[in-house]
Amino acid sequence: xxxxxxxxxxxxxxxxxxxxxxxxxxxxxxxxxxxxxxxxxxxxxxxxxxxxxxxxxxxxxxxxxxxxxxxxxxxxxxxxxxxxxxxxxxxxxxxxxxxxxxxxxxxxxxxxxxxxxxxxxxxxxxxxxxxxxxxxxxxxxxxxxxxxxxxxxxxxxxxxxxxxxxxxxxxxxxxxxxxxxxxxx
Amino acid sequence: xxxxxxxxxxxxxxxxxxxxxxxxxxxxxxxxxxxxxxxxxxxxxxxxxxxxxxxxxxxxxxxxxxxxxxxxxxxxxxxxxxxxxxxxxxxxxxxxxxxxxxxxxxxxxxxxxxxxxxxxxxxxxxxxxxxxxxxxxxxxxxxxxxxxxxxxxxxxxxxxxxxxxxxxxxxxxxxxxxxxxxxxxxxxxxxxxxxxxxxxxxxxxxxxxxxxxxxxxxxxxxxxxxxxxxxxxxxxxxxxxxxxxxxxxxxxxxxxxxxxxxxxxxxxxxxxxxxxxxxxxxxxxxxxxxxxxxxxxxxxxxxxxxxxxxxxxxxxxxxxxxxxxxxxxxxxxxxxxxxxxxxxxxxxxxxxxxxxxxxxxxxxxxxxxxxxxxxxxxxxxxxxxxxxxxxxxxxxxxxxx
Numbered sequence: 001x002x003x004x005x006x007x008x009x010x011x012x013x014x015x016x017x018x019x020x021x022x023x024x025x026x027x028x029x030x031x032x033x034x035x036x037x038x039x040x041x042x043x044x045x046x047x048x049x050x051x052x053x054x055x056x057x058x059x060x061x062x063x064x065x066x067x068x069x070x071x072x073x074x075x076x077x078x079x080x081x082x083x084x085x086x087x088x089x090x091x092x093x094x095x096x097x098x099x100x101x102x103x104x105x106x107x108x109x110x111x112x113x114x115x116x117x118x119x120x121x122x123x124x125x126x127x128x129x130x131x132x133x134x135x136x137x138x139x140x141x142x143x144x145x146x147x148x149x150x151x152x153x154x155x156x157x158x159x160x161x162x163x164x165x166x167x168x169x170x171x172x173x174x175x176x177x178x179x180x181x182x183x184x185x
Numbered sequence: 186x187x188x189x190x191x192x193x194x195x196x197x198x199x200x201x202x203x204x205x206x207x208x209x210x211x212x213x214x215x216x217x218x219x220x221x222x223x224x225x226x227x228x229x230x231x232x233x234x235x236x237x238x239x240x241x242x243x244x245x246x247x248x249x250x251x252x253x254x255x256x257x258x259x260x261x262x263x264x265x266x267x268x269x270x271x272x273x274x275x276x277x278x279x280x281x282x283x284x285x286x287x288x289x290x291x292x293x294x295x296x297x298x299x300x301x302x303x304x305x306x307x308x309x310x311x312x313x314x315x316x317x318x319x320x321x322x323x324x325x326x327x328x329x330x331x332x333x334x335x336x337x338x339x340x341x342x343x344x345x346x347x348x349x350x351x352x353x354x355x356x357x358x359x360x361x362x363x364x365x366x367x368x369x370x371x372x373x374x375x376x377x378x379x380x381x382x383x384x385x386x387x388x389x390x391x392x393x394x395x396x397x398x399x400x401x402x403x404x405x406x407x408x409x410x411x412x413x414x415x416x417x418x419x420x421x422x423x424x425x426x427x428x429x430x431x432x433x434x435x436x437x438x439x440x441x442x443x444x445x446x447x448x449x450x451x452x453x454x455x456x457x458x459x460x461x462x463x464x465x466x467x468x469x470x471x472x473x474x475x476x477x478x479x480x481x482x483x484x485x486x487x488x489x490x491x492x493x494x495x496x497x498x499x500x501x502x503x504x505x506x507x508x509x510x511x512x513x514x515x516x517x518x519x520x521x522x523x524x525x526x527x528x529x530x531x532x533x534x535x536x537x538x539x540x541x542x543x544x545x546x547x548x549x550x551x552x553x554x555x556x557x558x559x560x561x562x563x564x565x566x567x568x569x570x571x572x573x574x575x576x577x578x579x580x581x582x583x584x585x586x
Contacts, residue, residue, distance in 0.1 A: 026227070033220055041214040042207030051210055055219060062223055127202045146196060147203040178195065 025069045032078055033062055040086050046143045047090035049132060054090075061085035083148065084158055091136060130177050138173035141166055302340035303362035307347075309334050315347070317365060328365040330358060339382040341401025344369060346387065348377035357389055359404060371404040383421030383461075385442035390419050396428055398442065410445040414438050414452065420459045420467075422482065427467060429456035437469070437485060451485040454478075460517035460524070462541050468517040468524055475512040477526060479544060489544035491537075494530045 037058060044054035061082050065072075072078060131139060140159060144150045156163045300307050306318040315328035332349035339346050344359030355377035359369040374397070378390030387401045394415050398407040414436030418429040425448065426440040437456045439449040457470035465482035479489035493513050513530040515537070524541040538548040
């Protein structure tokens with residue numbers, strides 16, 4: 001179709017895509033939700049400042065997956081897609097929140113869970129605070145490296161940065177945390 | 186609890202900390218509830234076919250309301266206490282109708298609930314400024330009172346009154362609701378706390394044990410009342426003033442506004458947020474337990490109890506509840522024959538509606554994103570809720586059928 005009015009060529013409606021019936025798509029995404037939701041919330045929580053935002057980021061990630069399900073060539077890559085969506089979504093959420101500079105006051109504050117209350121690891125609490133205070137990129141790199149166990153190459157691919165940058169961010173992040181890590185190790 | 190083993194290296198320690206942190210978040214999330222939320226968002230986009238597989242995940246149970254009978258332990262002798270059980274609070278009914286003027290973005294983070302006064306909704310942002318909402322148009326007017334403001338807002342003698350702080354000095358300020366300019370203030374007080382207005386005049390909490398009745402036009406002090414039980418919250422009814430200790434204190438005091446003397450004291454209650462019913466009775470949360478209690482307005486005898494769902498509230502609410510345990514905090518509101526209460530149990534956002542007389546719960550609504558900033562309010566026949574989230578919102582919910 002010619003774009004004679006300059007508004008861009010209309011895209012084909014998603015519902016006409018032949019890859020799956022809507023019910024099948026819903027079913028597949030729901031199954032993924034049930035299987036991976038908790039783990040993704042855990043990942044998101046490491047990247048944002050509170051539980052509510054983490055859950056919102058994961059909701060958005062599943063919403064994206066649902067919208068783009070038909071365009072996903074490799075359905076086995078859905079989990080990786082979700083993880084990347086969470087990482088990117090967390091970045092956006094954190095950026096929005098920090099612009100507002102009200103993150104401690106306007107969100108659902110994290111309560112110490114029963115588990116945390118029981119353990120009361122002061123060193124972990126302080127380390128968490130230190131991680132939360134890292135620049136966003138350093139925090140992302142450390143979480144991807146030490147929580148998801150991704151390689152430098154994978155992190156570089158996910159974050160769309162060079163491997164050198166990954167190394168640099170990881171080194172700086174670890175250096176920033178070193179005092180806390182050394183004290184507690 | 187088994188003490189953790191010491192990690193061998195900083196990297197291992199970091200890994201252990203991250204895993205522990207993530208596990209903590211995973212423990213606290215409710216996948217079933219989040220799945221329901223996800224399905225609702227899909228349905229909202231019109232892309233979800235309500236297929237058979239949804240049925241297992243999204244259960245819309247009918248609230249089973251049953252009643253039991255206990256005997257009151259209050260000071261007025263043996264009167265029956267009806268206990269309204271709320272049944273399946275875990276499966277709230279869907280929100281009926283539509284949100285009207287659904288999202289009014291505000292100028293700042295909501296620091297308090299909206300309060301109706303002089304035909305507008307007023308609330309304070311976390312920055313201490315005031316926003317005025319026109320409920321008809323949704324227009325938000327930013328007010329800069331020149332002091333750090335705090336709610337609630339009440340209207341008396343053509344002024345909208347609120348508490349304000351400038352440096353170390355606290356006063357109550359009255360502004361013109363049309364021009365939004367501050368036109369009068371009281372003398373400095375040691376604490377500028379809660380305000381309430383009613384047929385018995387304008388009353389303010391001015392100290393840990395002190396209430397003052399103020400002239401609604403000039404702000405002049407008409408009388409000062411000492412409350413031995415302590416006072417945190419005040420509510421003015423037709424011919425009485427209720428002073429709730431709250432904030433770690435004990436007791437609810439009924440004060441005669443004419444003499445300033447107490448008519449009755451209920452010492453065994455840790456009163457949280459209060460709401461007055463038109464018939465003079467009182468709904469209040471006893472902060473020691475997750476329950477809303479209806480009290481006889483004169484005798485303070487406990488008449489009805491509505492148990493609340495399990496789960497803790499938000500951190501700011503826990504601060505308010507400090508010393509009284511870690512359970513949900515509900516903000517009651519009585520409108521006509523209905524009792525409404527907003528609460529944030531375990532990260533959920535519920536609006537409960539019950540028969541204000543019997544306590545029978547008729548509806549529980551899950552209202553979506555954002556914690557409630559305080560009690561709901563009613564204006565023009567609609568329920569308004571203010572929520573705090575990444576987007577501060579004031580939402581108007583259409584009248585319930």
